[in-house]
Amino acid sequence: MPVKQAEFFVSNSDPAKCPKPDRPEYAFIGRSNVGKSSLINMLTGRSSLAKISGKPGKTQLINHFLIDNEWYLVDLPGYGYAQVSKTEREKFAALIDGYLTSRPNLLCIFVLVDSRIEPQKIDLDFMYNLGEKGLPFVIVFTKTEKLGPTKLQATLDTYRAKLLETWEEAPQFFVTSAVTAAGREEILSFIRPLNQE
Numbered sequence: 001m002p003v004k005q006a007e008f009f010v011s012n013s014d015p016a017k018c019p020k021p022d023r024p025e026y027a028f029i030g031r032s033n034v035g036k037s038s039l040i041n042m043l044t045g046r047s048s049l050a051k052i053s054g055k056p057g058k059t060q061l062i063n064h065f066l067i068d069n070e071w072y073l074v075d076l077p078g079y080g081y082a083q084v085s086k087t088e089r090e091k092f093a094a095l096i097d098g099y100l101t102s103r104p105n106l107l108c109i110f111v112l113v114d115s116r117i118e119p120q121k122i123d124l125d126f127m128y129n130l131g132e133k134g135l136p137f138v139i140v141f142t143k144t145e146k147l148g149p150t151k152l153q154a155t156l157d158t159y160r161a162k163l164l165e166t167w168e169e170a171p172q173f174f175v176t177s178a179v180t181a182a183g184r185e186e187i188l189s190f191i192r193p194l195n196q197e
Ligand code: GDP
Pocket: 030, 031, 032, 033, 034, 035, 036, 037, 038, 039, 051, 052, 053, 054, 078, 142, 143, 144, 145, 146, 176, 177, 178, 179, 180
């Protein structure tokens, strides 16, 4: 079932100012340029709910969108800009950590990775950090229409093997494309039952 209603709710740079945790929420995060804005627009069926290709170094904000008056979709700032200072990186880490550890209604974090790129340390470190905090997350492979089925399967296998070096079980994978809308139903069908729990 597609999203019926998607509206911008609030942006802020202080986790304490996020909306009251009165609805289930799901956060989306990944390296800058991974395709997060495109994925959010694809999931919600809106062409410009999230801003595509924002300039690196812009103010880093936590954006809440209200979906079907039922749940929050949270667009977290992209990590891994090459040209940021150590101070900015620390500020970013504090922002994300502050957010992740202060939302009792955060039911799942969608960690986006570009399916065309080998597993990256920065993504794996981010996932290990989530694991250590006991925060539930899944992995979303983006831009998968760029790969043929064999290459795609090899990418998924490589990722799974890498994760199983650390964990006994790999998190759930979603294979997506903002171009073909692949993965939309899978992600929405994953979210909806969690909302009812
Ligand atoms: P963000 O920085 O993570 O929000 O990434 P954007 O959504 O702005 O996308 C970054 C670039 O990747 C843009 O040029 C998009 O057009 C492109 N892109 C995003 N999703 C896809 C996809 O599914 N397939 C392809 N081929 N390109 C994509």
